[in-house]
Every structure is written in C-alpha cells, then in structure tokens.
Amino acid sequence: xxxxxxxxxxxxxxxxxxxxxxxxxxxxxxxxxxxxxxxxxxxxxxxxxxxxxxxxxxxxxxxxxxxxxxxxxxxxxxxxxxxxxxxxxxxxxxxxxxxxxxxxxxxxxxxxxxxxxxxxxxxxxxxxxxxxxxxxxxxxxxxxxxxxxxxxxxxxxxxxxxxxxxxxxxxxxxxxxxxxxxxxxxxxxxxxxxxxxxxxxxxxxxxxxxxxxxxxxxxxxxxxxxxxxxxxxxxxxxxxxxxxxxxxxxxxxxxxxxxxxxxxxxxxxxxxxxxxxxxxxxxxxxxxxxxxxxxxxxxxxxxxxxxxxxxxxxxxxxxxxxxxxxxxxxxxxxxxxxxxxxxxxxxxxxxxxxxxxxxxxxxxxxxxxxxxxxxxxxxxxxxxxxxxxxxxxxxxxxxxxxxxxxxxxxxxxxxxxxxxxxxxxxxxxxxxxxxxxxxxxxxxxxxxxxxxxxxxxxxxxxxxxxxxxxxxxxxxxxxxxxxxxxxxxxxxxxxxxxxxxxxxxxxxxxxxxxxxxxxxxxxxxxxxxxxxxxxxxxxxxxxxxxxxxxxxxxxxxxx
Numbered sequence: 001x002x003x004x005x006x007x008x009x010x011x012x013x014x015x016x017x018x019x020x021x022x023x024x025x026x027x028x029x030x031x032x033x034x035x036x037x038x039x040x041x042x043x044x045x046x047x048x049x050x051x052x053x054x055x056x057x058x059x060x061x062x063x064x065x066x067x068x069x070x071x072x073x074x075x076x077x078x079x080x081x082x083x084x085x086x087x088x089x090x091x092x093x094x095x096x097x098x099x100x101x102x103x104x105x106x107x108x109x110x111x112x113x114x115x116x117x118x119x120x121x122x123x124x125x126x127x128x129x130x131x132x133x134x135x136x137x138x139x140x141x142x143x144x145x146x147x148x149x150x151x152x153x154x155x156x157x158x159x160x161x162x163x164x165x166x167x168x169x170x171x172x173x174x175x176x177x178x179x180x181x182x183x184x185x186x187x188x189x190x191x192x193x194x195x196x197x198x199x200x201x202x203x204x205x206x207x208x209x210x211x212x213x214x215x216x217x218x219x220x221x222x223x224x225x226x227x228x229x230x231x232x233x234x235x236x237x238x239x240x241x242x243x244x245x246x247x248x249x250x251x252x253x254x255x256x257x258x259x260x261x262x263x264x265x266x267x268x269x270x271x272x273x274x275x276x277x278x279x280x281x282x283x284x285x286x287x288x289x290x291x292x293x294x295x296x297x298x299x300x301x302x303x304x305x306x307x308x309x310x311x312x313x314x315x316x317x318x319x320x321x322x323x324x325x326x327x328x329x330x331x332x333x334x335x336x337x338x339x340x341x342x343x344x345x346x347x348x349x350x351x352x353x354x355x356x357x358x359x360x361x362x363x364x365x366x367x368x369x370x371x372x373x374x375x376x377x378x379x380x381x382x383x384x385x386x387x388x389x390x391x392x393x394x395x396x397x398x399x400x401x402x403x404x405x406x407x408x409x410x411x412x413x414x415x416x417x418x419x420x421x422x423x424x425x426x427x428x429x430x431x432x433x434x435x436x437x438x439x440x441x442x443x444x445x446x447x448x449x450x451x452x453x454x455x456x457x458x459x460x461x462x463x464x465x466x467x468x469x470x471x472x473x474x475x476x477x478x479x480x481x482x483x484x485x486x487x488x489x490x491x492x493x494x495x496x497x498x499x500x501x502x503x504x505x506x507x508x509x510x511x512x513x514x515x516x517x518x519x520x521x522x523x524x525x526x527x528x529x530x531x532x533x534x535x536x537x538x539x540x541x542x543x544x545x546x547x548x549x550x551x552x553x554x555x556x557x558x559x
Contacts, residue, residue: 039080039081041082041105041106042103042106042108043081043082043223044080044082044186044222045080045082045223046079046222046224047077047078047080047227048078048192048212048213048228048229049075049077049078049189050212050229050231051074051075051076052074054233056235057069057070057071057072057234058238059205059236060238061238066200067202068201068203069200069203069235070200071133071146073131073210073212073233075191075193075212075231077148077189078157079185079187079188079190083104083183083185084150084183085102085167085181085183085184086100086102086150086182087099087102087111087179087180088182089179089455092554093553093554095555096116096120097122098113099119114221121173122172122177123172123173124147124149124171125149127146127217128145128146128147128148128192128218129145129146129192129193129194129212130143130145130213130214131143131144131211131212131213132211133209133211134211135207135208136206136208141203142201142203148190148192149182149194151168151170151171152190153191154185154188154189154190156188157187157188157189158187161186161187161188162186165183165184165185165188166183166185166461167183168181168183168454169462172451172452174363174452176338176340176553176556177450178452179452179455180451180454180455203233205237206234207232207233207234208232208234210231210232211230212228212229212230212231213227213228214226313481314375314376314480314481315375315481317377318388323403325391325400325401326391326400329400330368330370330391331391331524332372332484332486332523332524332525333366333367333368333525334365334366334372334484335364335367335531336363336516336517337362337363337365337452337489337515338534339361339362339515340360340558340559341360341558341559342537342550343358343359343360344503344541345357345359347500355502355504356543356546357502357503358500358501358503358539359493359494359500360494360500360513361491361492361493362424362426362492362513363449363450363452363491364423364489364490364517365452365453365484365487366484366485366487368457368459368486369458370458371460371484371485371486373392373482373483374388374389374404374482375387375480375481376479377478377479378479383408384406384407384408385406385479386403387420387421388401388402388403388404389401389404404522404523405522407420407480407482409475418472418477419444419472420446422520423446423490423517423518423523424444424492424517424518425440425519428501428511428512428513429512429513429514429534430512431512437511438501438506440500446484448464448465448488448490449489449490449491450491451487451488452487452489453487454487456486456487458486459485459487460485460486460487460488461487463485464483465482503539503546504546508538508539509538510536510537510539511538511539512534512536513534514532514533515532515535516531517531518531535550536550537549538550538551
C-alpha cells in the first residue's frame with residue numbers, strides 16, 4: 001500500500017530536484033562558454049542565464065492548501081572576472097543586518113556596503129529575480145519575485161574555473177543568525193531560483209512561457225546587462241499518492257533537524273519540522289526527460305545540495321593514559337539562542353492524550369575558536385557509551401582529552417540515534433524568573449544543522465556532519481564521534497516525543513523559556529557566562545484550547 005506523500009517533503013524536494021537539473025545543465029556548457037570581456041580587476045561580472053530551454057513542473061492539489069506549482073525555472077547567475085562575495089552581519093539583535101560586498105584583487109581586499117535596508121535577513125538578496133508567465137495565447141497569467149541566495153546549488157561553466165567552491169552551501173534562515181558569508185566562484189554559476197513553499201503559483205496543467213529578469217536596482221548595483229531569458233514551461237497535474245509522489249527526498253545543508261518524509265507505515269505526526277528519518281533520493285522529472293539522472297549528487301564543481309554526510313568515525317579505541325587539558329589549548333564556546341517556532345500542540349507519540357503542550361525550537365551553537373569534538377565508546381554488552389571531549393592545537397594535532405559524561409541510545413521514532421547527555425537543558429520559568437515551573441532536560445545528537453555565524457574566527461564553511469540520519473551512529477555502533485563545528489549550531493525542535501512542556505494545568509500568564517547550554521559544566525569551554533538565553537511567552541485560553549503569544553525579541557519578530 002502506497003502511503004500518502006508528505007507535503008513538507010514534496011515542497012523541499014521540488015527545489016532540491018530542480019537545483020540538480022540546473023547544475024547539470026550549466027556544468028555541461030561548452031568549454032570557454034561565458035568568457036567575460038575586459039573588466040575592472042577584482043570586480044565580478046554577472047549575467048543571468050537559463051540552464052535549459054524548457055522545464056517540466058508538477059502541480060499538486062492538496063486538500064486544505066492552495067493549489068499550484070513551485071516556479072524553479074533553472075535560471076542561473078553566472079560570475080566572471082572575480083568571485084561574487086558578500087559578508088552579512090549584525091552586531092546584536094538590537095541592530096539591523098548589514099551586507100557588504102567583498103572585492104578581491106589579488107592581495108587587495110575592498111568592502112562595498114550595500115544600501116541600507118536592501119538586505120533585511122540572511123536568506124539572500126530579496127526581490128532579485130522577476131518572473132512573468134504567459135499562457136499559450138500570450139496572455140500574462142502570473143508574476144512573481146524571488147530572493148537570490150548566492151550559496152544556492154551551483155556549478156562550473158567552464159573547465160578552467162576552480163574545481164570546487166569554498167563558499168558555504170546555503171543561506172541560513174534561522175531567525176537568530178548573526179553572520180553569514182555568501183559567494184559564487186569566478187567561472188561558476190549559482191541557481192537564482194528560490195521557492196517560496198508557502199506561496200505556490202496557481203498554474204493549471206498546460207504549456208506556458210516564463211520570462212526571467214533581474215530587478216533594475218540590482219542591475220544598477222552590480223552593472224548587469226538587462227537580459228531576460230525565456231523558458232518553456234510544461235505544467236502537469238499530480239495528485240496525492242499519484243505518480244511522482246514516491247522517491248522524493250528532502251535535503252538542505254544546515255537545515256533543521258527534520259523536514260523529512262513520514263515513515264511508510266504512516267500515522268505518526270512529526271509536527272511542523274518533521275522527524276530525523278532519512279528519505280530516498282529525489283529523481284528530477286526534467287533529468288529523467290533528458291537522460292541525465294545519473295548526475296544527481298555532489299562532486300567536484302558540482303554541488304546540488306543533495307550531499308548526505310557519511311557517519312563520522314570515532315577513534316579506534318577509548319583513550320588511555322592520564323586525561324588532561326593543556327592550559328592554553330583552543331576550546332569551543334557554546335552559546336544558546338533564544339527559543340523560536342513556538343506553538344501550542346496536542347502532543348506527540350508517547351504524550352498523554354487530551355493535554356496541552358508548549359512546543360518550540362532551540363539551538364546551541366559554537367562560537368569557537370575550536371570545534372566541540374566528543375567521542376563515545378561502548379563496552380561490550382553495555383547500554384551507555386563513555387564520552388570523551390578532545391582538544392587540538394592550532395595545527396590540528398590532538399593534545400588532550402577529558403571524560404565528559406555518557407552517550408545513550410534513543411529508540412523513539414524521530415530519534416533513533418546516540419544522544420550525548422548534558423549538552424543542553426530547557427526550563428519554563430515564572431514571570432519573575434525565580435521559579436522553575438517545568439523542566440525539559442534532554443540529551444542530544446550533535447549535528448551542524450544551522451550556520452549561525454560564519455564570520456567568527458576559524459568558522460568551518462563546510463561542516464562534515466550536517467545530516468542526523470548518519471551523524472550519530474546506529475543501535476549496534478561500538479563507538480560514535482559527534483562534532484559541533486565553529487560557526488554552526490544544533491537546532492532541536494520540541495515537536496518530538498517527550499520534549500515539549502506540559503502546560504495543561506498552568507495558569508494563564510507570562511513565562512520565560514530558558515535554553516541552557518552545557519548545564520552541568522562538564523564540557524570544557526572558553527566562556528561559561530554566555531550559555532543562557534530567555535524567550536518571553538504569554539499563555540492564554542482554556543484547557544484544550546490553550547493559546548500562546550510571543551513578543552518580539554529585540555528586532556526579531558519571529559514567534
């Protein structure tokens with residue numbers, strides 16, 4: 001029996017598959033294609049191109065949701081003469097985001113600040129792409145605008161371009177991101193399409209033409225020609241459980257824990273963020289049509305965002321000899337972000353029916369300057385692993401270790417991996433912050449799910465373990481290595497079994513969600529004074545119909 005496709009998964013797969021198509025098309029360009037005329041040294045030349053003359057898009061009609069398609073048209077921003085690079089930062093949550101273009105000419109580096117207010121978050125350049133769709137009779141039936149993330153799926157346009165891109169693989173969408181780096185290598189092209197999963201374009205099945213251009217303010221800013229490629233669009237109708245529903249995956253470097261498809265057995269509700277179960281790879285219909293399906297996946301000069309990190313390997317055996325931590329060795333700096341994605345739910349599998357739960361997302365990140373590296377070792381027949389934190393000098397040589405608690409196997413659906421204990425804890429505090437009214441102490445599988453600040457010292461723009469399904473071992477593992485890299489954070493959503501606060505019998509009023517990193521101080525850090533964050537919430541309603549309102553956190557207005 002075929003299970004009903006998971007809607008969130010199909011939404012994300014629509015973008016991932018389209019990105020794979022466009023990368024293949026660009027990477028296959030003829031040698032020398034896109035060579036730039038004379039230009040100023042260190043100044044990138046940008047050009048909008050279409051990877052294919054035609055695309056096929058699926059229209060899904062889901063009950064209770066507006067029908068339509070996701071317009072991933074496979075257009076790219078080609079970069080020549082110099083890399084396109086931006087540094088995007090904010091000094092605190094009280095200050096706006098500032099975006100600066102980095103211009104590199106050999107050893108010379110210049111910074112050009114983009115106009116104030118142009119970039120408001122870290123997801124990319126808003127309103128960059130302008131799309132007009134006409135039907136077979138030439139009548140305009142839809143117009144859209146799109147954000148351009150330079151870190152989108154990308155590929156080389158000529159063989160003498162750099163073999164790999166050193167820039168990050170995505171633009172962060174965590175509301176509490178502090179710093180990001182965007183970039184496209186010279187001789188590469190980055191997918192200009194971003195899909196708004198909350199707003200589909202209502203196009204019935206049929207044939208269309210899409211004309212794509214770049215907004216004038218960006219053409220003027222970057223000196224781009226006003227070129228508007230056209231793409232033939234075939235929209236075909238799909239339905240729940242129909243052809244095309246199977247075999248889709250959700251993949252996003254630095255995505256949240258989850259956003260994956262439901263298990264084939266169906267029935268389990270994973271909440272808005274989904275669960276951690278791995279899903280099969282997507283197969284782009286357009287790639288099938290062109291016989292290029294074998295190109296799916298990442299490789300040199302070909303990064304479509306579908307990479308799944310292999311499991312990290314712990315040491316061959318538990319460390320021996322005397323434990324010790326040199327005094328001046330670099331250490332991680334764990335910091336907690338305020339809670340977000342806050343909502344009242346009726347619970348998850350394992351929760352008591354008829355109760356009200358306060359669910360939220362929480363993140364602990366590493367500001368560096370060293371990664372957090374924890375190995376777990378299991379004695380034969382034991383249910384727990386002994387955990388050790390490792391330390392390295394500036395050259396990457398291991399120079400110390402210390403015992404740091406345990407790891408335990410979590411068999412619950414939506415987890416099913418090894419958790420490092422005492423990494424973080426949650427508490428719901430009274431309005432005066434003096435009383436703990438609910439506790440949510442938890443263990444964690446460490447993974448680099450979110451790029452919180454890639455401008456800090458030693459930030460790793462290409463963390464290894466970004467996928468939970470492979471990062472934290474299997475039930476029969478004898479050892480596990482878990483890493484939180486510099487600049488990245490680990491988001492856990494509280495839409496998971498046993499992790500949300502039971503608020504059924506709490507009186508209405510004001511409370512604070514506390515996120516505490518390293519609660520028992522078992523982990524060695526550079527600073528223990530920045531491990532706590534608080535987010536104000538106001539509970540209302542009646543049992544069975546509780547409500548929550550979330551005031552802004554300084555300039556962050558995401559509940």
